[in-house]
Amino acid sequence: MKDGTLSPQEETILRKILDGILAERGVDFRGYRSKCLWRRVVAAMHDINIDDAGEYLGALKKDPKAYDKLLNKITINVSEFFRNPETFFAVRDKVIPELIRRKRLKGSKVIKIWSAGCATGEEPYSIAILLKEIFTGENASFQANIYATDIDEEALQKARAGRYKRIALRELSSEQIEKNFIKESEEYYSINPELKTNIKFVYHNMIAEPKFNKIDLIFCRNVIIYFNKSLQRQVYENFHKILAKEGYIVAGKVEALMGIGEDLFERVSLSERIFKKKI
Numbered sequence: 001m002k003d004g005t006l007s008p009q010e011e012t013i014l015r016k017i018l019d020g021i022l023a024e025r026g027v028d029f030r031g032y033r034s035k036c037l038w039r040r041v042v043a044a045m046h047d048i049n050i051d052d053a054g055e056y057l058g059a060l061k062k063d064p065k066a067y068d069k070l071l072n073k074i075t076i077n078v079s080e081f082f083r084n085p086e087t088f089f090a091v092r093d094k095v096i097p098e099l100i101r102r103k104r105l106k107g108s109k110v111i112k113i114w115s116a117g118c119a120t121g122e123e124p125y126s127i128a129i130l131l132k133e134i135f136t137g138e139n140a141s142f143q144a145n146i147y148a149t150d151i152d153e154e155a156l157q158k159a160r161a162g163r164y165k166r167i168a169l170r171e172l173s174s175e176q177i178e179k180n181f182i183k184e185s186e187e188y189y190s191i192n193p194e195l196k197t198n199i200k201f202v203y204h205n206m207i208a209e210p211k212f213n214k215i216d217l218i219f220c221r222n223v224i225i226y227f228n229k230s231l232q233r234q235v236y237e238n239f240h241k242i243l244a245k246e247g248y249i250v251a252g253k254v255e256a257l258m259g260i261g262e263d264l265f266e267r268v269s270l271s272e273r274i275f276k277k278k279i
Ligand SMILES: C[S@@+](CC[C@H](N)C(=O)[O-])C[C@H]1O[C@@H](n2cnc3c(N)ncnc32)[C@H](O)[C@@H]1O
Pocket: 075, 076, 077, 078, 079, 080, 083, 116, 117, 118, 119, 120, 123, 149, 150, 151, 152, 155, 204, 205, 206, 207, 220, 221, 222, 223, 252
């Protein structure tokens, strides 16, 4: 790969690898950006001491189990509690009060949230912690239903287990840790079971037909960046379809929804990548 562009030969091998993943594992990465995918493929083949992509393709054909390791590399699960804390503050100050106001008008008490591409669970748990803090006093009767989805079963299992290293909790205050975690040892902390009750961790590919409806707020951060423009458009159309009237999307700091979905969404906070469904 020179200047970030794949050679025709690399492009051909990548296509064959992606066809293989689709056939063997049923996951379609063909609309993901070649550059990102190629970096992961190279990392996966170096892990098994192969330098030549053609040879790697042969190795995948010979031992389809190698697709699991490659899938793990592609679905990079890096996440953090309260990743980009300013975004969570903006959601707390600009989005949730408005959702509460609308729900009150309708006589409803449930806010439906979807964390799409939830990886190992840090994002949906952060949302649950944030809402628990907001749903006190006059808002105490409100409740959040959080759907958390990913295409990586291993990541979902970790998310459901809710066990994290102390270092992963660095953005949380000691009060938040005390209220929401159980200390297992100096190194490991587990999510308080009570916090899990309103979160459903489900396997779901966001490229497929949307599963949910009338969602009030979608977090989809640091996933769409890997998709090519037409796939990004498809996902944003899906989100538009299933959001409630004037529902919100929170994209990742690296993701610019504008240029792809401005006919579907309007800005609420550009710096925090918060958008609202246009009517
Ligand atoms: C970098 S993590 C982002 C985690 C979290 N949203 C955050 O910002 O901290 C990206 C996650 O997206 C998931 N992912 C990639 N493609 C997906 C798809 N088509 N549908 C659902 N999840 C997907 C990956 O498996 C990975 O766990």
